[in-house]
Amino acid sequence: MAKIELNDVSLTFTLSQERRVTFKEYLIRGLFLPSRNPKVAVHALANINLTANDGDRIGIIGHNGAGKSTMLKLLAGIYPPTSGTKTVEGKICSLFDISLGFEHEANGWDNIMYRAYLQGETPRSLKAKLQDIADFTELGSFLNVPVRYYSSGMLVRLAFSIATAAEPEVLLIDEVLSVGDMAFQNKARQRMKEMMSSARLMVMVSHDLESIRSLCTRAIWLQQGTIMMAGDPDEVVDAYTESVAPKISRHPAGLVTDDPDQAEPVEPAEIVERAA
């Protein structure tokens, strides 16, 4: 059984406002002097509650900087929550960065292994899949060549084949689909669908509202780190589209476009000063 449960989860990043903390400050800070380079707490996620179970396909939408990717990374375990509890059950597979973990001096076969181990495969489970992965790349003897010599398209093929070979229980996807040439794209889309349907639980972030509508059973609209709206994907997407539709009053920057991505007034995450 796969399950995600976020209970009043908040995530706060602490950043230096102006520049990197200097070495001198690093040593002195907290010992003698108050820093003149105040720390800023950025509330990337605030009081998120979310329960998801087997069969859920959750789409996350929202402006840039709304906390979508942060939320996925939180679920993946990359960021531990600052407060609240997070429960994730099930083997997690995260597709955030398609070319993650490539070692450019090593050949294709080795890279399949590095990447697969990063995704939590074991020698036994990988053995069964290795040939499948290799076949799917269609790279043939190029797999014996260091990845350094690959074209970017070939890299994408390799990466995608490995990434989608996992059999995750919890699948986390961050905008990865626009890969390779036409022929491969069709194949990739097919594979992606298979993977999504085999996963017990999926959370995806996308700006492609249509795929959210068609693939997801639930949608969440994030804004400034909080959940604006959650529920049926059609309703949420409609509400979101409505909110970003050209209305001068809503856009301090005066941007007027139809594309929700472009129309973004890039709202900064809430910034709260605090003493360093």
Place this chain on the structure above:
Amino acid sequence: MVRESAGVPLAVHGRDTVDNDQVHDQESTHPRQKSAIVIALPDSDASSCGSPPTTRIVARSHWGFADLHEIWRYRELLYFLTARDIKIRYKQTILGSAWAIMQPLSAVLVFVIFFGRLGGLADGVDNYTLFVLAGVLPWTFFSNAVIAAGNSLVGNERLVTKTYFPRVFLPMACVGASAFDFLIGLSLLALGFVLAGMMVSSSLLLAPLVLGLLAITAFGVGILFAALIVAQRDFRHVLTFGMQLWMFSTPCIYLSADKIGPTAQAWLPLNPVYGLLLNFRAAIIGGTFDLRALGLSTLSGLAIMLTGFWYFRRVERTLADTI
């Protein structure tokens, strides 16, 4: 954070678990309640099956110790990170793994010519070359391991920010890869033995123990620096040139024990490498073991490792956004 395969019953992991009531309490009274919508769609099968095993993770304390359970589950990854480090290291070089021999060999030459001959340190030591070699080899291992481990987090920034695995694996893998180089370097020592017509004694059995302690110390110093470098890049430079200073402050590498005065002998074991190197040499080429030095150095090595671990855990929490 903890990830579990489904079906594996979990205990609540040893971190602060939040009291249930408290959470609910916060929920109902929280001023931002409006935005914190609880999504609980009526769901098919899963929700109602008694009390399913759960893992609850809250912001964890700085003093939390390593999650051994998790490390065990990811062990294959550790093995492969190590293999990767070994394979990649000399990939684009012509001499390849011969570098693992060149490095200690050239250090030995410098010591023998400049310290031994010109500095006269070789007087009264039989086979000064072998003497230095038995000190330089483990030192090279230590120094390489610490430098590689120290840079391992910033060097693998993308892995750290894009995927989750136990972060200690990165420095661990570096220590493992350096140990591999050390094994290659040991062939030099074997060669030295053959040339000198010497035989090994049973004291050799102590060598693996000393090396194990050396690896633990290297890991400890390595994770301390790995975390320090993430917090402050300046420590990168401190590390590189600090290791050189450290080498010269470990006089047992190039100086025989009778040339070190009693006061120095009393205090030097606080340098964790000192006692280990001293006894490694005794195990290899014979001589008396200095058990006091071994004990003190081990203790100080462990102290450094605990400090390193504590600081590493502290930095690890915010690693992905501060790196």
